[in-house]
Amino acid sequence: MVTGTGLVERAGGLCEVGRRRAGDAEEQRRLTPDVVARMLESGFARHFVPVGFGGVEGGFGEFARAVAVVAEGCAATAWCASVAASLARVAACLPQEGQADVWGSGADVFVVGSLSPVGSAVQAPGGWRLSGSWAYVSGVDYADWVVLCAALPGRDGARLFAVPRGAYAVKDTWTGSGMRGTGSNTVVVDDVFVPESRSVDRQRLSDGRTVPIQAVNGLSCAPAALGVARGALKLWTADTARRLARGGGRAGGPGPSLGTYEAVLTRSSGEIDAAMLLLERAASVADDRGERITEEEIARNVRDYALSSELLVNAVNRMYAASGTSGQSAGSPLERAWRDVNSIATHIALTFDPAAVLFASRPFALEAA
Known part of the structure; x- marks a missing residue:
């Protein structure tokens, strides 16, 4: 039985902050720092995080209602709040050691990313070497971690890789006519080592151990x-x-x-x-x-x-x-x-x-x- 966590009620406050700052987000093409801080305080980032790492493992119904509440005030704020929750759910598929890397200091970590296998990764001792460019990564200017998907040359399938801030570059490429405030810029990774513990087969998202x-x-x-x-x-x-x-x-x-x-x-x-x-x-x-x-x-x-x-x-x-x-x-x-x-x-x-x-x-x- 999925129980409520109060996310919908807290979303009302985020809605009003987002509404007041929507014009600034449009002009700057990214959310303002105070909106991002309020989003994390509201609990979106921790909503799907495992309880063992301080999360609440909340439900999809509560999540969807909360996102809709925020979007009445600012669509870009709601979108980034949704990303924070949804990509944390993806990160929860990592091995335990990798999850500890992401949430070792708390559950209110802003995880963003792209599940499109447009990068490439090759095996290296103890992990992988990752390279590529991923467009349309919403909220990346404020992210703590990015989860990126890459194909494996000469092999079937694709893998997900969790990369911390500082190990990737951000190119300012977002010029959409709508959703301007999402800051959906491009992530660039140049031959970065990712340990095995921060990687998982993309099929893990659909393999029956969680909601596909x-x-x-x-x-x-x-x-x-x-x-x-x-x-x-x-x-x-x-x-x-x-x-x-x-x-x-x-x-x-x-x-x-x-x-x-x-x-x-x-x-x-x-x-x-x-x-x-x-x-x-x-x-x-x-x-x-x-x-x-x-x-x-x-x-x-x-x-x-x-x-x-x-x-x-x-x-x-x-x-x-x-x-x-x-x-x-x-x-x-x-x-x-x-x-x-x-x-x-x-x-x-x-x-x-x-x-x-x-x-x-x-x-x-x-x-x-």
């Missing part, structure tokens, strides 16, 4: 989109109410009619609620089933992450189109939400076609048999 990463990967992204959409709904509704109070929406007048605004509100709020229910079920399945989750349940979760993302993008795009010049002004909170939710939806964990291939493969195979 495919079952929960979308939970590292979609809840942020949910929070952004909720925040956008509040902004749009308040702005539209003021517009109507000034005489907007009148039949025969300039601009959309009252019926148009009513339809936008009703349909967009319904899509946001539907996405929330899909994500709640996916998180509940991961919490309840754990490593016993079935292939069918994994496929449904992957489908639901992609589908919820589409619903949320549709909802925000509809509100943005009906927001008028003020809502679409560059740098306005609604314009930022529009950029952010569309940017989140491009993440590989939320793309629909791969989800459809996975979901439909088993039913179609059974029918063809």
Whole structure:
């Protein structure tokens, strides 16, 4: 039975700090130090850390709700909070000695990384020599450790490597139109030795000793989109109410009619609620089933992450189109939400076609048999 840790309640305070500093994060293309400090104090980094190292081994449902709460104030803050929790869960797959290296001085360690096998590693006495360049590593400017994935020349598969701050370089390459404050820069490693204790086969993420990463990967992204959409709904509704109070929406007048605004509100709020229910079920399945989750349940979760993302993008795009010049002004909170939710939806964990291939493969195979 997964119990609560208070993360959702603490997320409310982080939401407000992130909201106040969202403009600064956009301008600097990374979070501000006070936001990062508050994120760690809130408990995101320790949420999936083993109890033996000071963590709480929290649940996916609580994690997803907390990320969505933060995203109502600042999508970039929520994204980095999600990364801190999700990559710590990956680091928990390391051998015990490697985990002790990461969390030996406490559980509130900011771990970031990339699971794309774009680097290379060769065996060396006692470990590996790692080289490569990994783009789009969110929050890396403030990270204590990075977990990186590399292919093994001449061998099948890939491995994960935990590398401490100081053993890698960071290139300032992040120029995304959305999620600007995430600081998703590039990590460069040049022939760095990584001991065996800080490395693990990537298959460990899916081998049945923990919740397979495919079952929960979308939970590292979609809840942020949910929070952004909720925040956008509040902004749009308040702005539209003021517009109507000034005489907007009148039949025969300039601009959309009252019926148009009513339809936008009703349909967009319904899509946001539907996405929330899909994500709640996916998180509940991961919490309840754990490593016993079935292939069918994994496929449904992957489908639901992609589908919820589409619903949320549709909802925000509809509100943005009906927001008028003020809502679409560059740098306005609604314009930022529009950029952010569309940017989140491009993440590989939320793309629909791969989800459809996975979901439909088993039913179609059974029918063809």
